Amino acid sequence: MQPTPRRMPTLDEVAARAGVSRTAASRAINNVPHVSRAKREAVERAVRELGYVPNPTARALASSRVGAVVLAASSDETGLFADPFFAEIIVGVSGALEETDLQLILVLAKTPRGRDRLQQMVRSRRADGIMLMALRGDDPLGRLAEDAGMPVVFGGLPLAGEPRWYVDVDNRGGARLAADHFVRAGRSRPVMITGQVDSQVSVAREQGFAEGLTLAGVPLLGASSGAFQVEGGAEAMEQLLDAHPQLDAVFAASDGMAIGALQVLRRRGRRVPENVSVIGFDDLAGARHANPPLTTVRQPVRALGHEMARMLVGAIDGQDPSPLILPTRLTVRESAP
Incomplete structure (x- = not known):
């Protein structure tokens, strides 16, 4: 009687042993720069203990990522950096990306030159995903998103249509x-x-x-x-x-x-x-x-940026996040007691 072949451990078992999600385990195993050091070390330990062998096809796919995301806004430099709204957005995005090794690239795409620069970045695949802010009317950036071939998250709904992934406020x-x-x-x-x-x-x-x-x-x-x-x-x-x-x-x-x-x-x-x-x-x-x-x-402006980045990371990792609407509330002060 031949011995029963030893069953190979699964990715789910690695994730359970490491105490992380299946997505985090996959990112760590495939050396994708979207996971914290603590989680990466826990997954590596679980891989050694279980004798897990990664799928070479999945590793090859994951390794094609470049480790950067774009925050693009239809604004010029003066308008962007003079507006506290955008400052809060950037702080929120950066805070979410601190949990990963993703680099943030800021692109100001109000002018044709700025839009061309973003298009070149998309065509050459120098980013894994895009966050779009401050779109108005028939902004060309909206059409760029349709042809990007990579995950795109909108900060606020555009005037026409409803994108697949967006974060907005009520x-x-x-x-x-x-x-x-x-x-x-x-x-x-x-x-x-x-x-x-x-x-x-x-x-x-x-x-x-x-x-x-x-x-x-x-x-x-x-x-x-x-x-x-x-x-x-x-x-x-x-x-x-x-x-x-x-x-x-x-x-x-x-x-x-x-x-x-x-x-x-x-x-x-x-x-x-x-x-x-x-x-x-x-x-x-x-x-x-x-x-x-x-x-x-x-x-919640900072939370808007934070959730945009989280949604984009999830989409890059193969998830299909649901659109998100954040609540608003009234803060009463002296101008209207």
Whole structure:
């Protein structure tokens, strides 16, 4: 009678022995730079103890990865680094990638030259995946994602279509929180400063605010659009005051625009919050230091970046992560008590 052949250990058994997930075990065995040193050492120990022999085909596939991911934004250098929103995104992305050996490549792709540089990077496979931020309208970066041939995670939904992988915040629900707060405070003549009309973020926030007012039976007195910066908010506030001098509440689709609105209201003799209440959207550091401190819808910006990076790493590793919507909440300060 011939002896029964010794059964070879499986990857699942290696993962169980090492106390890690099957994906982490696979990454460590295939020497993919997406796993911490502690997990790698635990897997290597389990491989030795069990006598596990890796699949050579899987190892060859894994070794084709380059160990880098791209964060691409439709922004220029000045706009990106002057905006605290993007700073928080980068901190969140970097924090998630600290758990891996992946390098982060930042690409500013607002200009044709920047987009060409990103396209060349994609064609030459100098990255394992891409995160896309700040897309508006028919941004060419959206079409690039379709042809990338590698995992692409969107930070925020584009205006058209729904990508396979994205992380967003509840923009619509957050704007409704602002409307509800105005209604409870007895404000009956609200206006809104919206962002760019070709931005899904702006559209969702405008819809949410209008819905909240409609449900309460309060009409929206007027709206004006502007860039998501202090200057855009100031210009829109001037227009709204000229058109609707009786306004008593302002919802701005970003903290920057709300701060611009506060400056104009103060210059034109309107007291906040006595005459006019103001609510922004973001809850970045500037909101706490505004004059007066800004009531605002808090979105978890750093968590947005962190979850984008985690989703991308999972997609690179062959998983199929589900899209994620992060919650928002209202932070009440002196501009709209």
